Amino acid sequence: MDAFFHGDMVALILAGAVATFLTRIGGYWLVMRMKTIPPxxxxxxxxxxxxxxxxxxxxxxxxxxxxxxxxxxxxxxxxxxxxxxxxxxxxxxxxxxxxxxxxx
Amino acid sequence: MSKADFFQGVRNGTPVFLSAAPFGALFGAVAVANGQTIAEAVLMSMTIFAGASQLVGIELFGQHIAPWVIVLSIFAVNFRHILYSAAMAPFVRHFTAVEKFFAFFVLTDPQFAETLRRGESGRKVSFAWYIGFALVIYVPWQVMTALGGIFGQLIGDPKVIGIDVLLPIYFMALVLGFRKRANFLPVVAVSGAVSVIAYHTVGSPWHVSIGAIAGMALAAMLPIKRDPAPREAAQEG
Known part of the structure; x- marks a missing residue:
């Protein structure tokens, strides 16, 4: 193994992590602001x-x-x-x- | 924090850990086969902690696809969590802001299903129970990723020991986990057909978004039916 981490890969992983966290918190955030979702x-x-x-x-x-x-x-x-x-x-x-x- | 609640969470989460562990190892092995280092694979497991999207991300990474498309695909696969955190809202409202941060960070399909079940049966969803359930999945997930990565490095070509076929079969199993939902067959048929056509005409990775949008558009156009709460597909970690 030449290195433990590569800068661009770490950036990609962290961007994916932020995107994932947004989906995890997004529904709670939305439902606290919105009464109903259009069917x-x-x-x-x-x-x-x-x-x-x-x-x-x-x-x-x-x-x-x-x-x-x-x-x-x-x-x-x-x-x-x-x-x-x-x-x-x-x-x-x-x-x-x-x-x-x-x-x- | 109630110790009893915490350990009850640990006990409730143990079967999930047992069934998710092989996927942690699978992810580690596939990640290394597709060019990640073991440290990067573990970092991905620690920060994303969503098996299906990690496998999708690493699969696309192996195909040398533009980074923003990979991030968008991870977002698309994890999109269901928006519905989960919305449905869970009444049961976790009493958590403090910091507790909510950690609770949503470790939200997975089984975590959602069990939280809803516990909350709807009238028992209190305490943070101690919630985090006990989460930790017994989260910690082994990292260990299994590292072990899978070490194993994958020893093997080299995944085709030799047949790991390459596990990924599409795993995704197929996830698809089938949603078979009780409204419009399942038409959505799968349209998404599948459109993605294959797009794969041959427009090319990878656009077939993923094009096929998915076709299936979603169909579902929006079909007559509205009542659907049970989205609590199935509690397979991956």
């Missing part, structure tokens, strides 16, 4: 997590090789009955099997 705004806000996170999943699947696609499909099937950690374990086993047994 359509609330519906849009309510969709935020699924909308944002899906954009990280879908391209990973469609640009991934067969090893990644099989692993993600296996994890999706696992999710019908199992929680996050078993999903990760099954996906990991699938990708290792594809890479080392089938050489994809």
């Amino acid at each position: 359509r705004l609330e519906a849009a806000l309510n969709a935020v997590p699924a909308a944002v996170l899906t954009t990280l999943v879908a391209p990973a699947f469609f640009t991934g090789g067969p090893d990644v696609q099989v692993a993600m499909a296996a994890a999706l099937i696992a999710s019908l009955r199992l929680s996050v950690l078993p999903m990760l374990a099954i996906g990991w086993c699938a990708v290792m099997l594809m890479r080392y047994a089938f050489g994809t």
